[in-house]
Amino acid sequence: MIRTKILTTIVILGLFIIGLPGCSPAQLTLDSNQSKVQVFVSLLPQAYFVEKVGGEHVQVSILIPPGADPHTYEPTPQQMKMLAEADLYLKIGTIEFEELWMERLADVNPDMLVVDTSQSIELIDDDPHIWLSPARVKVQAQNILAALSQVDAQHQEDYQQNLEAFQAEMDQLDREISQQLKDVKHREFLVFHPAWRYFCEDYGLKEIPIERDGKEPTAQEMAQLIKQAKEKGIRVVLASPQHSTHEAEAIAGDLQGKVITIDPLARDYGANLRQVALELAAVLAAD
């Protein structure tokens, strides 16, 4: 009896000791990070898409930080250095930042695969804001899958499974937004920076831009815009955290309307778009 107990203790102790070496969590994290696919994207919401499709196999870095304007951003020397370690660059498509910098970014690292995630998406007037339409995000996700499978073929099955889950998530989001916005009273609104064209197309809305070609409007253009908005009974003006809200507030004041600030570039894509739909539905439903 006593012998059995002693033997059991020895066996348990032995197992415990054998189990210890090589299992420190720090070691594990380091090893798994090194084997991950190093992906660069331009915009914060793209990180959400790539992490959903890539899952545990990817490490995503974002070029354009929170609060920065993707139409005018310039990468830092530190970012150029980090790009030398990247396996893959996933472009949003045609945004000014990429048009101006992509060649130089690619020159830093000739081994990096560069993929345009707007492939097979029909752009309207070269408008780059395709990520604000869940239906178009599904196509971007397919392009992300193809790119990841090219640089990391051994995890292709995982990517395929993740893609299917993500497509279902986008379908659900699309249904929820449609539901939120289907019965609103007003279907047009003013917006300082016109980022919502594809979103509007999907949900039967129309944005009227205050900014024209990236420039603030002249006094004459402002007056014209206010006249047009009054005729149409528009009372809602959208602003975004990346731009000044000065014009939006001035115009809303004239229209006795309301400014709502919504973010086209939030990293938490699903939650943000739900919030956008909720706020828009509330203001567009009001008299």
Ligand SMILES: [Zn+2]
């Ligand atoms: Zn924009």
